[in-house]
Amino acid sequence: MRTNMASKFLSVVGSKLLKSTPSALNWTSMRRNGSTKAGTWFRTRPKLLAFGALAGTAGLLLYALDASVEASDDCVHPPKQNWDHNGLLSALDMEGVRRGYKVYKEVCASCHSLQYIAYRNLVDVCMTEAEAKAEAEAITVKDGPDEQGNYFERPGKLSDYMPAAYDNEEAARAANNGAYPPDLSYIVAARKGGEDYIFALLTGYCEPPAGFALREGLYYNPYFSGGAIAMGQLIDNEVVTYDDAEIAPTSSQIAKDVVTFLKWTSEPDGDQRKRLLVKVVMISAFLVGISYYIKRFKWSSLKSRKIMFVPEINEQSKSNGEGKNCPK
Numbered sequence: 001m002r003t004n005m006a007s008k009f010l011s012v013v014g015s016k017l018l019k020s021t022p023s024a025l026n027w028t029s030m031r032r033n034g035s036t037k038a039g040t041w042f043r044t045r046p047k048l049l050a051f052g053a054l055a056g057t058a059g060l061l062l063y064a065l066d067a068s069v070e071a072s073d074d075c076v077h078p079p080k081q082n083w084d085h086n087g088l089l090s091a092l093d094m095e096g097v098r099r100g101y102k103v104y105k106e107v108c109a110s111c112h113s114l115q116y117i118a119y120r121n122l123v124d125v126c127m128t129e130a131e132a133k134a135e136a137e138a139i140t141v142k143d144g145p146d147e148q149g150n151y152f153e154r155p156g157k158l159s160d161y162m163p164a165a166y167d168n169e170e171a172a173r174a175a176n177n178g179a180y181p182p183d184l185s186y187i188v189a190a191r192k193g194g195e196d197y198i199f200a201l202l203t204g205y206c207e208p209p210a211g212f213a214l215r216e217g218l219y220y221n222p223y224f225s226g227g228a229i230a231m232g233q234l235i236d237n238e239v240v241t242y243d244d245a246e247i248a249p250t251s252s253q254i255a256k257d258v259v260t261f262l263k264w265t266s267e268p269d270g271d272q273r274k275r276l277l278v279k280v281v282m283i284s285a286f287l288v289g290i291s292y293y294i295k296r297f298k299w300s301s302l303k304s305r306k307i308m309f310v311p312e313i314n315e316q317s318k319s320n321g322e323g324k325n326c327p328k
């Protein structure tokens with residue numbers, strides 16, 4: 001009798017095919033179909049394990065290769081320094097960048113160019129617009145042609161790029177014993193070890209070890225590949241004077257400032273990107289959280305629903321052997 005009522009109720013609801021059942025009850029049947037999470041896990045586990053083992057072996061191999069190459073390097077590895085700007089939440093020390101620009105201008109610019117940095121890039125980074133304009137006006141730029149077709153010289157503008165020390169690579173090589181002083185715009189990004197390497201290179205000049213044959217015009221620097229570099233020691237105590245009397249112009253302070261400046265030139269938008277990253281992580285954490293909640297909320301009824309065919313069999317039809325309400 002009870003089954004009769006239950007089947008009638010189902011037909012009243014109008015869905016002979018749909019029936020909600022708690023998923024726990026269907027555990028065995030679902031497991032047989034291999035459609036549970038646990039079932040999938042058991043089937044894919046050997047594959048995952050094989051993939052993990054393979055990835056682990058590849059990683060170890062790469063590490064071992066890198067370590068063996070490092071061990072056979074022909075130079076000393078630069079020690080790691082505690083840069084203020086390292087870390088996701090730290091910005092560049094812009095006063096350091098300003099001092100570093102002074103060091104670059106007074107010491108390095110006589111040989112190295114900085115071709116990707118314009119005077120306008122300095123505005124609101126380490127100086128005001130008026131200061132940057134004054135810096136630009138101190139250089140002369142070849143411009144033209146004018147209306148008569150002549151080339152002329154004019155004082156620099158904010159939109160001008162830093163002047164190159166030499167007209168071309170040949171002139172640079174001729175003046176530097178055949179070695180080419182590279183452009184410094186991206187040097188921090190372009191050298192392994194980044195800031196640590198440049199700092200160690202600038203402050204690491206010393207006497208060559210006994211038996212080290214140094215060619216004429218080369219200097220010994222253990223951090224430079226091969227040990228012999230065509231750039232002499234340029235940074236020493238008080239090679240520049242700082243406006244801020246509080247900061248002593250020691251060689252390590254000067255090297256630190258110029259490296260901070262070169263870090264900025266190789267990544268002028270680094271600080272903005274860090275700030276953007278913080279925003280993106282905060283907003284997407286919120287969005288991911290809320291989407292996960294909504295997904296669980298919306299899908300909970302669908303996930304716990306099972307679709308099955310329930311034929312209507314009442315007791316009478318059972319007893320006289322004919323299905324009264326059999327599907328036609």
Ligand code: HEC
Nearest residue numbers: 107108110111176179180181182187198229230231234258
């Ligand atoms: C007298 C010219 C001269 C001055 C001034 C000079 N350099 Fe150099 N620099 C060179 C030359 C030449 C090389 C190429 C060295 C080589 O290949 O042996 C070089 C190479 C470099 C390198 C590249 C090293 C590498 O790994 O390839 C860096 C970095 C560098 N200089 C930084 C500076 C900085 C910073 C300053 C200012 C403090 C500066 N230089 C001032 C001539 C100079």
